Amino acid sequence: MLSRLLLSTVFALTLSPALVAAPQPQPLNFVVTDQVVSDPSIRLNDIEFDHQGFNFTWQDDDLNLWVAKVNKTTGALIPPTGMGELLDTGLLPIAASGNGPEWAASARGSLVVYSKLVDMVSYLGVAGFNGRRWQAGLMPGTEGGRTPFGSVDYTAIDPFVRYNAKPPGEPGGPILTWREIVDPSTISVVPESTATQGRAVPGAGVRALTITIKANNIDQAAYWNLDTDVITQLTFDPLQKDDPFMFNAPEFAQEPVFITGLDKRGIGVYRRIDNVWTQINVLQPPAGEALAISAEPFIYNGRSYVMFITSETLDGPGDLWFAAIDPTNPLFRKVSGAGALRRQDPEYMITRGGVFLYYTERSGKQILVHRCDTGLGLPLFWPQY
Numbered sequence: 001m002l003s004r005l006l007l008s009t010v011f012a013l014t015l016s017p018a019l020v021a022a023p024q025p026q027p028l029n030f031v032v033t034d035q036v037v038s039d040p041s042i043r044l045n046d047i048e049f050d051h052q053g054f055n056f057t058w059q060d061d062d063l064n065l066w067v068a069k070v071n072k073t074t075g076a077l078i079p080p081t082g083m084g085e086l087l088d089t090g091l092l093p094i095a096a097s098g099n100g101p102e103w104a105a106s107a108r109g110s111l112v113v114y115s116k117l118v119d120m121v122s123y124l125g126v127a128g129f130n131g132r133r134w135q136a137g138l139m140p141g142t143e144g145g146r147t148p149f150g151s152v153d154y155t156a157i158d159p160f161v162r163y164n165a166k167p168p169g170e171p172g173g174p175i176l177t178w179r180e181i182v183d184p185s186t187i188s189v190v191p192e193s194t195a196t197q198g199r200a201v202p203g204a205g206v207r208a209l210t211i212t213i214k215a216n217n218i219d220q221a222a223y224w225n226l227d228t229d230v231i232t233q234l235t236f237d238p239l240q241k242d243d244p245f246m247f248n249a250p251e252f253a254q255e256p257v258f259i260t261g262l263d264k265r266g267i268g269v270y271r272r273i274d275n276v277w278t279q280i281n282v283l284q285p286p287a288g289e290a291l292a293i294s295a296e297p298f299i300y301n302g303r304s305y306v307m308f309i310t311s312e313t314l315d316g317p318g319d320l321w322f323a324a325i326d327p328t329n330p331l332f333r334k335v336s337g338a339g340a341l342r343r344q345d346p347e348y349m350i351t352r353g354g355v356f357l358y359y360t361e362r363s364g365k366q367i368l369v370h371r372c373d374t375g376l377g378l379p380l381f382w383p384q385y
Contacts, residue, residue, distance in 0.1 A: 030375040034337030037358075038369035039080040046100035046360070047082065047369060049349050050110045052154065053129070057101045057112045058082055063091040065101060065114055065127065067134060075349050075356040075371050087127045088136040092117050097146045104150020104181060106159040111181065112136075113148040113161050121168055122146040124161065126181055141184030144168050145177070151200040151207075158182065160226070162198040162209055165189065178209065178226055190224060192231050198224075201246045201256075210234075210244040210258060221260045221270075234270065234277045239263045245297050249304045251326050259297055259306055259325070264314075267295045267306055269325045281327040285310035286334075289319070297325075298348045300355045301380045305331075307346045307357050318343045320359045320372060335372035343370075354378055 038044045047058040054070045056077065068077060068084030078084065092115035094100050101114035109129060116125035116138065124145045127136035139145075139161075148163040159181055164174035176190040176198055190198075194214035201208040207226040212219045213233065221234040221244040235241055244260035249271075257271045262282065269281035283306055285292045295308040304325045311318030317340035324331040335357055336343055345360040355376055361368040 030333070032335060032337055033373040034335070035371050036361075036368050037075075037077050037080060037371045038082065038367075040366065040368060042081045042083070043365070043367040044082045044360070044369050045094060045367060046345055047347065047358075048100065048102050049347050049358075050103045050105070051350065052105050052110045054349075055110070056082070057087075057103065057114075059091045059094065059100050059114070063093060063117075064089050065091055065112070065125075065136070067112065067127070070349055071351070073352045075351045075353065075358075077369065085134055087112065087134050088114070088116065088125055090117050091115060091125070092122050092146055097122070099147050099149075102149050103152075104159040104161060105152045105154055106156045107154060108157065111150065111159065113150045113181070115146040115148065124148050124163055139179075139181060139184070141179070141187060144170070146174070149198065149200065150181075152202040153200075153206065155205070160186070160200070160207065162200065176211065188226070188229065190231075191229055192222075192224075195222070195224070195231070197243055199243070199245050203248055203256075208246075210246045210260075212241055212244065221258065234258065235260065235268075239268075241268075243295070245295075247297050247299065247304070249325065250299060250302045251304060251329070257304070257325065259295060261293065261295060264291050264293055267292055267308060267323075269306075281325060283308070283323045283325075283332070285321075286332075288312075291318075293318075294344065294346055296346060296348075298322075298350075298355065300350060300374075300376055303329075307348060309343055309346060309359070311343075315342070317341055320346055320357060322357060322374065333375065335374055336370070337372075350379060352379065352382065 047056045049056050057067045065088040068082050097115040104111045112127040114125045124139040124142035144166045145163045148161040151159045162178045165177040166174040176195045179187040195211045198209045198211045209224045213222045219240045221241045223232045239262045242261040246258040248254040249257045262268045266282045266284040271280045289310040292308050305322045307322040309318045320336035321334050342362045343359045347358040357372045
């Protein structure tokens with residue numbers, strides 16, 4: 001069982017060309033630097049970075065949970081095998097959970113949250129560092145739960161997770177659920193049967209998720225206030241939305257903005273203007289590539305960016321790009337190298353040497369992790385969590 005001691009340690013929303021931040025020419029002083037940083041003999045599945053403690057976590061093909069370090073200056077993986085410390089065994093296969101382990105961040109440090117099998121029943125597991133060593137255990141009250149995503153609030157005392165719950169023997173499919181990690185009495189299910197996905201909204205004192213809901217058979221972005229249990233629809237146009245992220249944008253005086261996929265053909269950027277969520281930008285793939293997928297935001301040196309994979313097909317070769325969200329100050333840059341590689345799962349890490357983007361290359365049975373320089377320079381300040 002987990003204890004608190006473990007913790008101590010709505011407008012014109014279309015793909016309008018007028019709103020598109022067209023790809024910018026690569027600056028003369030930018031050179032693509034794309035390097036394999038993982039051991040080629042190890043299949044590093046879906047690694048996830050801890051921006052607070054410079055760790056990364058992943059699960060191997062034998063269903064073991066690992067944590068390892070990230071070099072604070074170079075962004076190198078330490079060790080390149082990813083086998084730094086074994087945290088747990090008997091995890092739910094990624095094919096069944098749909099996702100590997102994730103991080104939850106709080107004022108008390110970072111925790112790994114994951115899906116675990118016990119007597120052929122899935123539970124949520126959690127692992128944390130107590131100052132001397134890592135400890136792992138089950139979250140009470142999570143029988144039938146899987147696929148947790150943690151909250152990211154460096155001022156919060158009690159982080160939470162959203163996950164898919166399907167208690168054994170219960171009819172129907174998984175239900176989107178949230179709870180504080182250490183308090184099973186906080187378990188609450190989404191009050192909308194069509195709700196899917198779910199990303200925790202970061203920020204001090206915020207307990208909310210961005211989700212998608214069905215409206216006239218269209219997946220629309222929505223905001224679920226976890227404390228009031230109220231869901232607010234954010235988008236209304238006929239394009240299918242997916243995986244919305246909300247964050248505070250420094251270029252807009254820390255106002256909340258959100259991004260969401262638009263029919264997988266572009267990424268919409270939305271800002272609240274006159275109390276109406278308004279699309280201010282659309283980031284689209286360059287000519288010849290139909291899709292922009294796996295979009296996630298990152299903030300660096302006072303600007304907000306979105307990293308994403310561009311590709312002609314969902315499972316085909318692709319490239320890793322990032323783009324600035326502000327249409328008045330655009331930047332659109334490819335950071336992956338040459339070659340028709342199957343690139344997936346973009347991640348980022350801010351180091352003393354700059355911000356690096358990572359992706360996973362899948363080739364046959366081999367899985368490699370690449371690190372790419374963004375060319376955005378050294379950090380203007382060093383984050384203190």
